[in-house]
Structures are given as C-alpha cells and as structure tokens.
Amino acid sequence: MIHFFENPSKKIYAVQSLVEFSSEDIQKLRWLFGNATKSTEEVINHTVVGPRAAMVTPWSTNAVEITQNMGIQGIIRIEEFEIVEEHFQDFDPMISQRFETLDQNIFNINIAPQPIQEIDDIALYNQKEGLAMNDEEVEYLENLAKKLNRKLTDSEVFGFSQVNSEHCRHKIFNGTFIIDGVEQESSLFKMIKKTSETNPNDIVSAYKDNVAFIKGPKVTQFAPKSADKPDFYTEKDFDSVISLKAETHNFPTTVEPFSGAATGSGGEIRDRLAGGQGSLPLAGTAVYMTSYSRLIEDRPWEHAMPERKWLYQTPMDILIKASNGASDFGNKFGQPLIAGSVLTFEHTEADRRIGYDKVIMQAGGIGYAKLDQAKKQSPKEGDQIVILGGENYRIGMGGAAVSSADTGAFGASIELNAIQRSNPEMQKRAANAIRGMVESDKNPIVSIHDHGAGGHLNCLSELVEETGGHIDLDKLPVGDPTLSAKEIIGNESQERMGLVIGKNDIDKLHRVAERERAPMYTVGEVSNDNRFSFESKTTGEKPMDFALEDMFGSSPKTIMNDETVTYNYAPISYQKENLEQYIHQVLQLESVACKDWLTNKVDRCVGGRVAKQQCVGPLQLPLNNVGVMALDFKGKEGVATSIGHSPLTALVDPVAGSRNAIGEALTNLIFAPIKNGIQGVSLSANWMWPSNNKGEDARLYQAVKGCSDFAIELGINIPTGNDSLSMKQKYPGGDVLALGTVIISAVGNCTNINKVVEPVLNKTAGSIYYINLSKDEFKLGGSAFAQILNKIGDEVPTITDAAYFKNAFNTIQQLINDGQVAAGHDVGSGGLITTIAEMCFAGYNLDADLDFSGFEEEDIFKILFNENIGVVLQAHNDQEFVKALEAANISYTKIGVPSEGHDLKIVFHDEKINLNINELRDSWFITSYYLDKKQSKNGMARERLMNYKVQPLRFTFPTNFDGLKPAIDTSKPRPKAAIIREKGSNSEREMANAMYLAGFDVKDVHMTDLISGRETLEDIQFIGAVGGFSNSDVLGSAKGWAGAFMYNEKANQALKNFFARPDTLSVGICNGCQLFMELELINPEHDVHGKMTYNTSQKHESNFISVKVQENHSVMLSNLAGTTLGVWISHGEGKFQLPKSEDNYHIVAKYAYDAYPGNPNGSDYNTAMLCDASGRHLVTMPHIERSVFPWNWAHYPSGRKDEVTPWVQAFVNAREWIEKQSK
Secondary structure, three states: OEEEEEOOOOEEEEEEEOOOOOHHHHHHHHHHOOOOEEOOOOOEOOOEEEEOOOOOOHHHHHHHHHHHHOOOOOEEEEEEEEEOOOOOOOOOOOOEEEEOOEOOOOOOOOOOOOOOOEOOOHHHHHHHHOOOOOHHHHHHHHHHHHHHOOOOEHHHHHHHHHHOOHHHHOOOOOOEEEEOOEEOOOOHHHHHHHHHHHOOOOEEEOOOOOOEEEEEEEEEEEEEOOOOOOEEEEEEEEEEEEEEEEEEOHHHHHHOHHHHHHHHHHHHHHHHHOOOOOOEEEEEEEEEEEOOOOOOOOOHHHOOOOOOOOOOOOHHHHHHHHHHHHHHHHHHHOOOEEEEEEEEOEEEEOOEEEEOOOOEEEEEEEEEEEHHHOOOOOOOOOOEEEEEEOOEOOOOOOHHHHOOOOEOOOOHHHHHOOOOOOOHHHHHHHHHHHHHHHOOOOOOEEEEEEOOOOHHHHHHHHHOOOOOEEEEHHHOOEOOOOOOHHHHHHOOOOOEEEEEEOHHHHHHHHHHHHHHOOOEEEEEEEOOOOEEEEEOOOOOOOOEEEEHHHHHHOOOOOEEEEOOOOOOOOOOOOOHHHHHHHHHHHOOOOOOOOOHHHHOOOOOOOOOOEEEOOEEOOOOEEOOOOEEEEOOOOOOOEEEEEEEEOHHHHHHOHHHHHHHHHHHHHHHHOOOOEOOHHHHEEEEEEEEOEOOOOOHHHHHHHHHHHHHHHHHHHOOEEEEEEEEOEOEEOOOOOOEEOOOEEEEEEEEEEOOHHHOOOOOOOOOOOOEEEEEOOOOOOOOOOOHHHHHOOOOOOOOOOOOOHHHHHHHHHHHHHHHHOOOEEEEEEEOOOHHHHHHHHHHHOOOOEEEEEEOOOOOOOOHHHHHHOOOOEEEEEEOOHHHHHHHHHHOOOOOEEEEEEEEOOEEEEEEOOEEEEEEHHHHHHHHHHHHHHHHOOOOOOOHHHHHHHHOOOOOOOOEOOOOOOOOOOOOOOOOOOOEEEEEEOOOEOOHHHHHHHHHHOOOEEEEEEHHHHHHOOOOOOOOOEEEEOOEOHHHHOOOOOHHHHHHHHOOHHHHHHHHHHHHOOOOEEEEEOHHHHHHHHOOOOOOOOOOOOEEEOOOOOOOEEEEEEEEEOOOOOOOOHHHOOOEEEEEEEEOOOEEEOOOOHHHOEEEEEEOOOOOOOOOOOOHHHEEEEEOOOOOEEEEOOEHHHOOOHHHOOOOOOOOOOOOOOOHHHHHHHHHHHHHHOO
8 A cells, every 4th residue: 555644845755565554653654754744545636746656766765774774664665756836847757757646556567577588580679679789699699599499588689789789898999990991900909908018017907807906005994893793993004906997878878867977976986896806996086078058148159050959858957967966976875076077069060060969977986905806716616696785676778788879779768768776875885895895804705796787697697707607586686576587687777786705705795784784685606517597496487598608709790891081170260359258258168167066066075085176275166187085094195086088189180189188187197296107107098989980980990099009108008998989869850979089087196195286376486387298389279269169170289299298297296296396287178378367266366477478389379278288387496496397308488477466467578468367267157157056046056156256265273283193192091982874874984083093992883783782882982973875865864864763772772871871972973963963962951953954055065164163162172162174064954953042052163154155054053063061962064074184175274284183183182081081
C-alpha cells in the first residue's frame, strides 16, 4: 500500500509499504517528514511534480534506509512530490513528471521481466536495439553462433556489443589509418604509448589500469589501526604512487546534464579507486564545453550561427545542470574540485557548421596509492568475486554503445535509456570499505575494477579475463523486480565496484563493509577454464556462456580510410578605435570570464589537504590555474595538477593545437615546484573528435602524432587518457560537428606545497616580466579575440622550439624554488591583456603601470590579444631574477611594475591606453553573474555582484600567537577523543587530525558502532561530530543521522550518558553542527529550538571567508575572542534559524561581513558558531578543522612563517581543559 504524508512546506511524501504502520511508526514518520500529517485518503487530488514512476531515485534509496535505521520495517520506496499550480511546466521532463493525482498505482511499472531470447537475426537485433555494432562485428557474431552450433542469447549479443564497443575497446585508437591512400605506420595508441617507452621517467603503471601511477614521495598515513571496529588513529609511513585519470561523459551529459555529469564525476573517481589493488582519490577537476549559452541579447558573437532546435537540453541548461551535477557528486562524496575549464564555441564558415552541440564534460582527478599495491595480482581458481555498492536498476542500458554513436543517430527511447542515476553517498560507502583494505598492513584485495560502461558484463569479465569466472545470476542485487536477465547483467547502475578477494579474506571485507553500511554481494567465483558465464542456480538458465577468447579476442581490426581536407579560414580584421570595447567583450566570453559561478558551489576544502585551489587574494576570485593537494597532513610534499586545451588553433593546424594544449597545461602547472622539473610531469590526453567524417580522421591522426612527438621532445610521457570519437550532433536539417579537441591533464609531485606561486601582483615586490615560451610570432588565429569577431583566423601560433620550452620551464621552476617569483600567471584565453588584468583583480586597490614599447611587434592588438604560450612573472628581486634568465639564455621583456590604485596604464611608444581595473573586473565578473542568476535564488546573485569586490579578507591574529605546532608531553597519556561519523560523512580525517595534532588520542567511531553497542563512549572525553552529507542530506541535513540517534536505544543512551557527564566536551562542525541542533543539544532549556535550514541562495555555498570571534565563554574559543580569522565554509543548509532574541544565545563567532556572500547563508544575527550555556559544547558551520595549517588557507597573511594557524588553539584548549578535569 502507498501512504501519503503532507508537510507544512507543501510537500507530499508517498510511502510504499508492505505492512500497516503502528501508531509509533506514524509518529516517527511525521517527525521525519517535517511535522507532516498522514492522509487518510488513498488518492491525493493535487497537481504535483515528482520523479518518473519507472525511476527509483537515489533519494528514495536513502530515505528508505533512514526509516530502517529508525526501526521502521516494511518500507520499500519513498518519493517526494511538490504541490504545484495546475499547468506548472518548470521542471525537467528527463527526470520528473507532473501528476494530476497521486493514487495507489503511481509506482506501478507495467513491465514483466523478459525471458531470455535466442536471436535469429543478429543484424536486425543490432539495429532495433541501437547496439552500434558494425557489419564486421555482426558477421563475427553470426560466425560465432555457427561455431557454437547454437543461437546466441540476447544477453550475449548485447554483452558483446557493450564490452567491444568503441567506448570500451577504443577500436579507432587501435585501428589502422589509411590517409590519402597511404597506410600509416603506427596506430594512434602506439604513438601515445611511445611517449612512455621513450620517456619512462617515474612511471610505475601505464595502460594496465583505468588509471596511471607515477612514483611519489614517502607519505605518512593517518588512519585508524583497523577498519572493522572502533579503533584509534595512528601514523605510518609508506612509499607512495601518484594517480592521474581523466574521463569524459559527453553523451549522458548532453541528454540529461545533472545525472550525466554527476555520474561522469563518480565514474572517474571509481577509476582511481580501482587502480592496482585499490587506490584513494584526492581531488577532482572538471571541464565543460558547449555551444554558445546565449545568456543575453547584446553579444554579437553568439548570433552569427542560427540557434538550433536543441535535441534534449539547451547549452545554458547544460552549463548549469552539468556543473551542478558534477559539483553535487564531489561535494557529497567528499572530493574537492580544485581546477577546471569552460569553453563555449560555435561557428559556421564555408557551409560547415561546427560547435559543441554534443557537449564535452570531462571529469579528471588525482590521488595516490601504496607503491607495493600499485599493480593488480592475478586471480586464482576459487577466489571470490564480489560487488560492493548498490542494486541493479534499468539504468544506462546500452550506454556504452550509444556513447559510441553520434547523438541523434538512434531513437529518443534508446538514447533516454542511457540516463544515469547518481548516488554519491552509496559510492562513498563502497570507497570507505576499499579504503579500509588499502590502509591495512596487508591489503587482501587481489584485483579491483570500476563498474560503469557495460555494467557487470564489462566490470566482471575484465576482472577474470586471465582465468575465467562464473557468476550466479541470483546473487546479483536487484532493485527493480521487472528487470530481465539481460538488463540485470548489462545495466550501468553506478556507485559499484567489482573485486576479487581470497576466500580466507572475505570475512574481513564483510566486517568492514557492514560497519560502513556498504552493501556487499559475493556473486561468483574465479574459475580456471577461460570461460565467463552468468547462470541462475535456481532455474539453471544461462543468459551468457562464452569462452573469453570469443568475448574479447576476435573482433576484427578497425580500418580508418580518410583523406586530407584543407579548410581556409578567413583572416581577422579589426577596428583600432574599438580597442576598449574589444577588451570588455573578450573578458565576457565564458572561457575568459570569471568562474565564480562554478567555484562558489563546489567544495574546495573537504579532506583538509587542499593546498591550492582556484580562488586567490583578498577578494577570493578564481584565478589559480594549478591545483595542489598535500599527500598527508605534514605540509611538505603533494601533488599538483592542471589542464590545457586549444581546439580553436587545432581547427587551423591540428599539430599546433596539440602542442598548444600541452603548452597550456604545462604553463599552468609551472607555478608549483615539481620534482625533477619538467621531467617529473606526466600527462593524460583525452581525445574528443567527430571521427568518420571526411577529413576528420586525417586531422585526428595529425593531432595525435603532433601530441606524441612534442611530448617525446620535451622528455615527458602520456601514460593515460581516453577517447570519445563520435562528437557529432545529428539534426533533421543537417549535422553539427564538434571541434576536434584534445584535453591535456598534467600531474607532478609538488616538492613543497608552501612555495606555489599565485597570480596576484605584490605591491612591494619587483618588476613584471613577459616570457614568450612559444618562440613564435604573435598570431591571433584561434584566440578569444578572434572569437568575438566571429572569426577563427588563418594563422595560429605554435610552440616552435621544444628544447627552448623545456629549458625555460626548468629555469622558471628553479626561480620559484629559490623564492624569486613573487607572482605569476600563464598567458591563455583572452591573451596578454587578460593575464595582466587578472593579476590585479584579486588584490584590493591594486593596479599596474605597463610599458609595451620593448616588444618587437608593432601591432598593439597582437601584443594585447595574442595567446602564444607564455607567462607573466613578477620578480622578487629584479637583479637576481634577470641574472638567472640570462644565464639560461631565456628571452624576456620587462613590461611594468605593480602600483596602488584602480588604473591599468599602458604605454606603447607614443600611444597611451588607460583602463579602469574596476570596470574591467566588472566586465569579467558579469558573465558569472548572469550564470549565477540561473542557480541562485532570492536575489543572491545580485547581492554577490554588488559585494564581491567590497568584502576583502582582513585578519586580526591573537597577540600571543607564535605559530608553532603544539608541544605534546609524550610522558603523559593522551586524553581520549572520538570522531563520530555516519554514512555520507566525509570530514572525519581532518577532524581527527586536528584533535591528534592538539594532543588527543583519537578513536574512529561509526554510527553502526554505537547502534550495535560496540562503542559506548565511556572512555571518551571529547567528541567531534564531523562534516559531510549524512544520508545525502535526504529529508534535511542531519535529519536521518538524528533519527538514528533518537530511535536506536544503544546509540541514544551512549550520547545521553556522554552529555550528562560534567567532564566532557563536544564540537559539531557543519553536518555535525546540523546534527547537534536537530537533537536540540545546544539549548536544551529552550521551549522553541533553533534549527539549521537552507542557505538564502538555496544552493551549496563554498568559499574562504573570515569570522570575528566574539567575547564568549566557550571552552574551545574563549581565548580567541577579538580575533578575525580566515576559515573555510562549504554547506547547503548552514543558516542558523534562531527564533528567540539574540540575548538568548551564546554566539561564539559571527561572519566578518553581514551581507552575502561574506555571510554565506543569511544566518540570524550573522551567527557562525554557537555554544551551550556551560561553554562545553560548540557548534560551528565554518570548518575550523580544515583551516588549521597556513597552507589550508586560501589567503594567508604575507610574511608569516607559521606552522599552524590560530584555529589549532581551539583543540589545544579542549585538551588542556580536559587535563585539568582529571587532576
């Protein structure tokens, strides 16, 4: 039966249950649904919008689990519906639908599981199901059926199409190219592999996994001693490897951007989890490329090509929804996003239409593993095959094959079948179980594989491709009882990992998985017969039974036959009198403009190891192009990453495009000191190309060869990458081809995370210098300037001298290591004028006086707008700086000095150009505002626009603060603290480290430990409820977590006993703050309680801000009263809603600015932190535990050499108070 509950917020909850509810259960559900009323009716006559009936949402999965944890039995589905006006249309039909009534049939899916089919006509089945097999593959399967003397099943044909799809097997990259009648000597993949063969450098693993490993430094692991029970954190050193991976999710993002980009991000994280015997993700990157957004009417460059009747989503929808999806996944999984890029482009010339109608969504990332676990072991007969994660749903059926075809080539029903389902919290649970294995002294995982394209078919078959394996169909978890066998084994439900583990070790994994609430299924066994089969043990049916050689090994070789096509693009012309207008227009292109609309909603601090992310300076504007993560909490070594691409120059010259893409990635990375300089860099190359269109495969071959040759010349390698070669959108009126695009991701071991150079000019340092690393003449083809003129151009720059580039890179690296570079920025989108302007933007009252007369170029437009690969550097000491460049024979041009004010003054011989920095910055920011308007509610985008440049970070440190790490008396026992976490928590490590740093012995406690009684907190004196997204924030932040405490006797009693003791302290941070407020622990004496609610903007907010610590009696923060300190915030429901007057609350800290975004959530009384009447229990939305090291801060006072920040004192105060209680 379906029960209906309606709450005061006009939301209706449909609860499908197998049993009648007791009165106690109804009271629990009323509380859970926000004081809802249970309807007595079986039909609700309201117009509502809610999820499509056929899609059991991840929201439902989490909501059902919350009710189970609250002791309510029998619920199988819960969905949320919003009451709307009768003809309401403002919803996404891809994932939602409008209902005129809600009745007992809303969840009915009138589909019966299809029996196993034997396929008579494979060619017809291929066409009907949209399997994207070519004629040779169909013929191969027909011959296989004859060889086996039986008809193939639907699962076998479908499985073969997925496992051998272009998406999974990269047949074009492994194929033979014949160009202009000449067979080329090497495949694309061989050319890429040649870089690693020629320059192996520090590669540990390349092309063997979905992730590459390069040698890293010795790292200190900070983790609990064991993962299957509550245990204390310890430090252990290990030799590390650094992981690099990038993955595209273009087709799913084109169809349904939120889920497509979310699962793209999740899939890339799973790739890094599946490296070797298991590896750990650290941080992510993201790239979005669409056709023009058509934000506003007055942008002439957006109107040259007529707008199409978009197939599924508009470019604007895609930009907002895709970035929301990727951000949401990373935020909830607990992975910071620290670098990225945006490009919008379309163009028509000579009857050719090009543009990113089929979008590019790339998710990349970095991580690490243990050196001795970096390679997979070989499975042995009898080893167990295990799935960790969620159930099977009718998701992404045929996604691998459809992703291998042009969008619009198949019917909408087939393409919509590839829509994804995102559940980051489930993936986090599986990842935590894997983390427990990786961090143990002996990792029992034999082999591991991500679950994505091709579903179980691809994941499990690749796990056992050396030996064979047999899967019990009945053991595969089914969330939708209508699935056929084909759909069970082939669906692409996300958030799952497949692994092989020995029989003797499976109990250990089971204990860890059970503690983490990670669903675990033992689904099969490794054989030694080189066969791969799925069989139902109950019915004996075999939907699939193949020899591995038949499944993998015999697909015919792909032949790519193409001819060279030369496109002659019109040259660029411009009007000198329009210079200032051009500058302001260039600054408004999405590729050039401020990316605050992206960075303000994505977590850039989670994990406590972010050393450099996008935002810089007193104004915290997104200008950094290199992201850096610390590899541990010691604050020295880390991993740096960056991105580069140049598809517009590749239109004119594919080789130049590849060289420029690598050059851009390297000139972004150059500002982090890399071990061994350029030789310590490895690259990922991701290729997006409209293959199988005349001339494009010839261009692809040129581009790949150019990429390989340049990497070899530089002495670096490309040990990983991917391709998506169906980049064409089909319309009834003609096709639109995407630009052939290579996106380069660079990674290197950063030797000192404290020496990374930022693009903010220093008023007190030396002169500003330009270095042209391309050694090419200034050319405007393929530039942002050309773009606003609706041109591509006929001449594009390239990097002419690899040896010079290499020498210059290493020379600049040495200058950075020697402390001789005060500021630096690459020359990229928008050209030199943008680079210099951006170096002024993030400062406060900062400009520059420039003289370009030293350039040989006589055209000021080419000087200002060229995007030749280069850098702008500010010297600390001019004499030493110049001496080092000249000694290395590096050419430079001194172009000016920084100054105080708002005027960018440029002299060029007799010409003088005066530009106002504030006006330039506003033009640069306005595009972000227009995009932010699409995602922020209640006028907050306008507030941000008004306030972003008038809320500079200013700090007041404690007068007695010495900046030294706490001195711990090792002769005394450490007081015992514990972090408390729930499924979906993601901030336990940084909280535990802050406690440990302050002198606590810290225990890791999961809610399952408290619910089961394994942990009682009796020996604990200080608890920290950690940040994250417990239960994915379903039904409100921390609501489900609070329910687990309230309705589980042992957990409830443990917490009550802890708070009743007079010698205990607690801190709740972010999600932990929401938990303690929901449990009414901070002001238990109040008759009406404060609550945490949604930010005024109605979106996630992430920023580095400042707070003022008030006069207070908090144990942790009383001696920091009067300080103003920088701190990270990252939350969606951070608004303190305090119903009583201010004097009824003990407000410990307030945001330094009462206006948004300085106050990010609209909290009453500007509240950032509260404590209880005793001062022993503190709640804070700002993440003080992620702000304990100077390198954690996005802007730290210059000149200080502190080891820690003043926030450490809060945790030291806690220890000292507890030590006094025990005397």
